[in-house]
Amino acid sequence: xxxxxxxxxxxxxxxxxxxTLRCKPISGHDYLFWYRQTMMRGLELLIYFNNNVPIDDxxxxxxxxxxxxxxxxxxxxxxxxxxxxxxAVYFCASSFGSAETQYFGPGTRLLVL
Amino acid sequence: QKEVExxxxxxSVPEGAIASLNxxxxxxxxxxxxxxxxxxxxxxxxxxFIYSNGDKEDxxxxxxxxxxxxxxxxxxxxxxxxxxxxxxxxxxMRFGAGTRLTVKP
Numbered sequence: 569x570x571x572x573x574x575x576x577x578x579x580x581x582x583x584x585x586x587x588t589l590r591c592k593p594i595s596g597h598d599y600l601f602w603y604r605q606t607m608m609r610g611l612e613l614l615i616y617f618n619n620n621v622p623i624d625d626x627x628x629x630x631x632x633x634x635x636x637x638x639x640x641x642x643x644x645x646x647x648x649x650x651x652x653x654x655x656a657v658y659f660c661a662s663s664f665g666s667a668e669t670q671y672f673g674p675g676t677r678l679l680v681l
Numbered sequence: 682q683k684e685v686e687x688x689x690x691x692x693s694v695p696e697g698a699i700a701s702l703n704x705x706x707x708x709x710x711x712x713x714x715x716x717x718x719x720x721x722x723x724x725x726x727x728x729x730f731i732y733s734n735g736d737k738e739d740x741x742x743x744x745x746x747x748x749x750x751x752x753x754x755x756x757x758x759x760x761x762x763x764x765x766x767x768x769x770x771x772x773x774m775r776f777g778a779g780t781r782l783t784v785k786p
Binding site: 601603609610611612613616659666667668669670671672673674675 | 712713715723724725726727730769771773774775776777778779
């Protein structure tokens with residue numbers, strides 16, 4: 569069974585450009601999480617969905633960040649416009665239940681120049 | 682105060698020793714506690730979860746939970762060089778900054 573799939577795996581872009589990160593959760597999982605990881609701040613929860621509905625987006629740093637989950641098998645995290653301080657590894661994770669084990673995707677390494 | 686706190690390390694132990702990793706949390710109502718391992722350049726993967734006070738053992742790993750003290754720990758017995766990684770404590774869906782462990786041959 570496939571795990572969590574993320575694309576792209578690497579993204580290099582210039583400041584001001586729009587960036588879209590994609591995630592396909594594990595089939596049957598009802599929770600989807602977006603995290604950002606940096607050396608300085610560790611692994612930060614940005615937003616999570618339950619049954620495609622955003623539950624808590626308090627971790628989204630600014631209005632430049634938005635996330636959607638149009639169906640149970642797909643989610644996007646968009647940054648517009650991107651800034652150099654957005655450079656990080658972005659992980660998507662899914663779980664069956666909010667208090668259960670999360671399964672992480674391979675991450676997207678974003679570099680904003 | 683951060684919701685989940687860990688000593689960032691680095692923690693260095695010799696091969697065969699016991700490594701002890703600690704974590705404290707602020708939300709008294711938390712019910713689920715996890716330890717993840719993350720190798721450099723990889724994504725976090727689950728080692729253990731614990732929901733009840735006390736100890737839970739799985740092979741060389743033991744998780745300990747004390748809800749009254751809001752404290753959770755991970756012991757790694759007979760540490761191996763392959764255990765060298767960053768260990769992340771998660772309380773519900775909030776993660777600590779991680780403790781970097783190095784096991785020296």
